[in-house]
Amino acid sequence: MPASYEQAITLTGDLHARPAGALAVAAAKFSSAVSLTVGASQADAKSVLSVMGLGATSGQHITVAAEGPDAEEAVAAILTILAEATRVGA
Amino acid sequence: MSPDPRVGIVLVSHSATLAEGAAELAAQISGGTVAIIPAGGTDGGELGTSAAKVQRAAKLADSGAGVVILPDLGSAVLTVRALLGEAGELPTPVELADAPFVEGVVAATVAAAGGADINAVLAAAEEARHARKL
Numbered sequence: 001m002p003a004s005y006e007q008a009i010t011l012t013g014d015l016h017a018r019p020a021g022a023l024a025v026a027a028a029k030f031s032s033a034v035s036l037t038v039g040a041s042q043a044d045a046k047s048v049l050s051v052m053g054l055g056a057t058s059g060q061h062i063t064v065a066a067e068g069p070d071a072e073e074a075v076a077a078i079l080t081i082l083a084e085a086t087r088v089g090a
Numbered sequence: 091m092s093p094d095p096r097v098g099i100v101l102v103s104h105s106a107t108l109a110e111g112a113a114e115l116a117a118q119i120s121g122g123t124v125a126i127i128p129a130g131g132t133d134g135g136e137l138g139t140s141a142a143k144v145q146r147a148a149k150l151a152d153s154g155a156g157v158v159i160l161p162d163l164g165s166a167v168l169t170v171r172a173l174l175g176e177a178g179e180l181p182t183p184v185e186l187a188d189a190p191f192v193e194g195v196v197a198a199t200v201a202a203a204g205g206a207d208i209n210a211v212l213a214a215a216e217e218a219r220h221a222r223k224l
Binding site: 017 | 118119120121193196197200201203204205206214217218221222223224
């Protein structure tokens with residue numbers, strides 16, 4: 001049965017092109033659908049251009065949601081990338 | 091164990107530096123695991139396109155999972171189409187993407203880095219036309 005799972009994080013840096021790429025590559029490894037939500041904007045985490053189009057910046061809350069058999073693992077992996085890649089100076 | 095082969099990308103531009111720069115950018119964003127081969131300019135180094143350069147690039151880009159070719163404008167499209175029209179000129183499978191050059195190569199390369207097959211890489215490139223920057 002497909003599970004859904006979500007968790008939020010506050011960005012400590014801007015979501016630039018490189019972290020957006022790393023995030024989309026990581027999201028592609030999961031069979032679950034993965035989305036990112038910032039305010040009223042939502043992006044497909046598997047689409048790098050969609051992720052960049054969020055224009056997410058430091059201090060914003062970003063919600064990672066996944067639906068599918070590996071939803072919890074997918075959310076954990078994306079949160080790790082967001083925490084690492086948007087760290088100040090990364 | 092070596093990872094599964096990735097779809098390769100060829101950038102065909104009138105300008106060698108434009109093709110090289112777009113390849114450099116896409117490699118940075120996608121993490122450097124995908125072959126992105128620029129084929130820009132004429133054989134003499136002028137602005138224009140070269141069938142021979144496209145053929146060499148496609149051969150280099152092919153690691154067994156196929157090649158997606160992104161042209162910039164006009165005769166870049168015609169040069170690739172002429173090669174596609176002759177059997178054996180390009181590796182197979184090969185697809186010509188109808189996509190914006192910069193957004194298309196970034197989307198295609200990230201999809202390829204994630205292990206997408208040639209049809210999914212082509213779709214990612216072509217969906218790039220709908221992506222909003224703002």
